[in-house]
Amino acid sequence: MNRDGERGKVLLSVTGFDPAAWHDALKQAAPQRDIVLRADKAGDPDITYAVVWKQPPGVLRDLPNLRAVFSIGAGVDHIFSGDEVPDVPIVRVVADDLTERMSEYVVWQVLDHHRKGPLYREQQSKTIWHEVRMQPAAKEVSVGILGLGTLGRDAANKLRMLGFKVAGWSRTPKQMEGVQTYAGRSGLDEFLAVSDVVVCLLPLTQETHGILSASFFEKMKRHGALGAPVLINAGRGGLQVETDIIEALDAGRLGAVTLDVFQTEPLPADSSLWRHPNITITPHCAATSDPRALVPPMVAQMDAHDAGKPLVNLVDREAGY
Known part of the structure; x- marks a missing residue:
């Protein structure tokens, strides 16, 4: 006062x-x-x-x-x-509303990639009627959450309820029931090796700046339940190296990507990210x-x-x- x-x-x-x-x-x-x-x-x-x-x-x-x-x-x-x-x-x-909105976004995007949403939307645009056979069940797919704070933990629990196997990585060791957890630099490679889908909810710090880069993508799981791995970044734009994302997609090291955040926002109209067929873009709306x-x-x-x-x-x- x-x-x-x-x-x-x-x-x-x-x-x-x-x-x-x-x-x-x-x-x-x-x-x-x-x-x-x-x-x-x-x-x-x-x-x-x-x-x-x-x-x-x-x-x-x-x-x-x-x-x-x-x-x-x-x-x-x-x-x-x-x-x-x-x-x-x-x-x-920290508020329930913000947490719930982020979990909605994460579940939406994980399910969209899991159930071949981008492929079926492309087929619709070409009037193609073709069911993808051998759709894996959720229990066959491992989703890795980068960042086990309030947002990451809630998203992990909701994905578990849908039947997905869930792994989590954090800077320092954390435990979650039903979630295989990894920590620190030594645990990151192990985390990436088991994750078919990686959801990034990390804060942006000096340590995490540019973490989603070529060296990171090289360590991601190959030939998993969804084929090439999927990346979803709803954290901060500074976490990602956008040229490396495009190169990894074109080389097949990544199968598909969802980006809600970008190095420059709004995303410039001339960015090649807009036009890449394997990138889903949303305008920083994951957790309004x-x-x-x-x-x-x-x-x-x-x-x-x-x-x-x-x-x-x-x-x-x-x-x-």
Whole structure:
């Protein structure tokens, strides 16, 4: 609270989202707080929290009473990009709505590749009536989840319910019932060797930047239940080397790819990714951030923090997520 006993201002600084929708949701959830789109003056002492997505450079500097920064998306790399981030807690968004939307996307794309969706859509465009014989059952297909955080674990559980064999990889060891888990650099090769489909839900860090590259594709499972392996990236665009993806598809090291994220967004019209027959493209829509669902947990954390309670879902600055 500020010196008058009133709750401080919340700075809302977003690009790529409609700020009006987020402003309205914040005002509804926190009517006692002043929601501002910019500081009234340099070093505004009344701003106590910031809610951001790809904030312009410098907006978080010199806010002497800033208590925490909240990301409105699953990723937090944007907060550290080109800005001087003050030494305050950074809170990741964790909400059932976001998790469920991501799992819907993952299940949709895994099933689409599993049940030959791209092939049948191509056949429809050519008026071809031909059933692919020997369709493998889900229990014969192994789906590997790269990243076993909240999103990865939920997707893994839903895929298991459909009968798929599920493997998971994480930076540090984790255990999940019914999921074969692998960890660290030493476990990545083993993970790739057993996965017919690899779903990437990793955060973007210095360690993971460009991980989906030629050397990665060389280690993926060959001659599995779906033939050549399938890649689905719904994590961050910086995880992938897009020229290597096209080369791997053309060489048969990858059988099919779904991309929801890209190195440059929106994806330029002249990108060859648009026109590749074995790539499915979606416009960064896997887990849309809905302010109606995501703002109330943020405000609840602000209120609790003002009352002296600790914040949760904090970003580990050293790990980068």
